Amino acid sequence: MKSTKQFIYIFIGIILVFSLIGAISRAFFSLISFAILLVIYFLPSIIAFSRKSPSALAISALNLFLGWTFLGWVASLIWALRNYKY
Numbered sequence: 001m002k003s004t005k006q007f008i009y010i011f012i013g014i015i016l017v018f019s020l021i022g023a024i025s026r027a028f029f030s031l032i033s034f035a036i037l038l039v040i041y042f043l044p045s046i047i048a049f050s051r052k053s054p055s056a057l058a059i060s061a062l063n064l065f066l067g068w069t070f071l072g073w074v075a076s077l078i079w080a081l082r083n084y085k086y
Contacts, residue, residue, distance in 0.1 A: 041067055044076035053080060 039046070044067070045060040053059060059080050066072025 041073070044073065044080040047077070048080040051080070053082070054084065055079065 042060075042063060044063045045056070048056040048059040059076050062072060062079070063076040067076060
């Protein structure tokens with residue numbers, strides 16, 4: 001009887017540990033996915049600031065407020081990739 005109880009407790013403990021590991025891995029995957037999507041969303045702003053564009057703040061504002069529309073994101077990306085002659 002005692003060994004049966006121990007087996008049940010160990011079995012339940014193993015199930016709980018694997019459930020916890022699964023939940024942590026799903027949360028980690030969700031966090032990584034969110035970070036990747038956030039970088040893709042703000043890619044025009046990142047490009048504009050890295051290229052030291054004179055319109056970097058305007059590009060970032062367009063990207064922030066209209067980037068959720070595909071047209072706004074593409075417009076800010078094209079604007080960020082514009083070649084400025086100095």
